[in-house]
Amino acid sequence: MIQDLDEVDLKILRRLQENSRLTTKELAAIVHLSQTPVFERVKRLEREGYIKKYMAVLDAEKLNRGFVVFCNVSMKQHTFENSQRIMEAVQKIPEIVECYNISGEYDFMLKIYVENMKHYQEFVLRILGELDCIGSLNSSFVLGEVKNSHELPLS
Numbered sequence: 001m002i003q004d005l006d007e008v009d010l011k012i013l014r015r016l017q018e019n020s021r022l023t024t025k026e027l028a029a030i031v032h033l034s035q036t037p038v039f040e041r042v043k044r045l046e047r048e049g050y051i052k053k054y055m056a057v058l059d060a061e062k063l064n065r066g067f068v069v070f071c072n073v074s075m076k077q078h079t080f081e082n083s084q085r086i087m088e089a090v091q092k093i094p095e096i097v098e099c100y101n102i103s104g105e106y107d108f109m110l111k112i113y114v115e116n117m118k119h120y121q122e123f124v125l126r127i128l129g130e131l132d133c134i135g136s137l138n139s140s141f142v143l144g145e146v147k148n149s150h151e152l153p154l155s
Contacts (some may be wrong), residue, residue, distance in 0.1 A: 005050070008031050008033065008041065009041060009050075010154050010155075011030065012031060012038065012041055013045065013050060013051070013154055014151075014154055015027060015030055015031075016042075016051065016054075017151040017152065020054040020055070024039045027042070057150065060113055064115050065114065065115060066113075066115075067113070067114050067115060067116050067117065067119070067120060067141075068111070068112070068113055068141075069110075069111075069112045069120055069140065069141055070109060070110070070111055070140045070142070071109070071124075071128075071137055071138070071139045071140075072102075072105070072106035072108070072109055072110075072138040072139075072140075073086065073106060073107060073108040073110060073134055073137055074105070074106050074107055074136045074137075075133055075135055076132070076133055076134065077133075077135075078107070081133075082133035083101070085131065085133045086107075086108060086131065086133060087099070087101070090108075090110065093127055095112050095113055095123055095127070096110050096112050097111050097113055098110070098111035099111075106138065117141075124139075
């Protein structure tokens with residue numbers, strides 16, 4: 001739990017969110033500790049699950065995946081089996097980068113990256129259309145990105 005973290009731990013987490021390639025030496029200078037305790041803190045934060053993984057954030061436009069769609073999905077019938085089928089299926093579909101089981105009018109919200117509108121149409125028909133447990137879809141197309149941060153607010 002966050003109450004188990006001190007200000008140094010939080011500072012390390014904040015800085016690693018900004019740049020996960022910081023070396024132990026660089027982190028030590030930032031938090032004003034020697035390298036060994038900083039190394040041990042980072043290893044503890046990893047071991048305890050505060051740090052899940054390190055990753056590079058890629059440019060979707062440069063990689064021809066800049067067409068972003070939020071797709072809301074409703075199940076045909078609200079059953080455990082249908083829910084499981086959708087959750088298992090999205091794990092295998094690379095275009096779906098995020099999936100949330102949500103409350104309200106829809107059951108799932110998907111964030112999808114594709115090349116363009118034509119590719120999305122094919123994706124809906126060939127990939128999502130094959131899931132017979134899906135009752136309806138509602139797609140919203142991103143016109144412009146205002147904020148995209150993977151950083152959690154840490155107080």
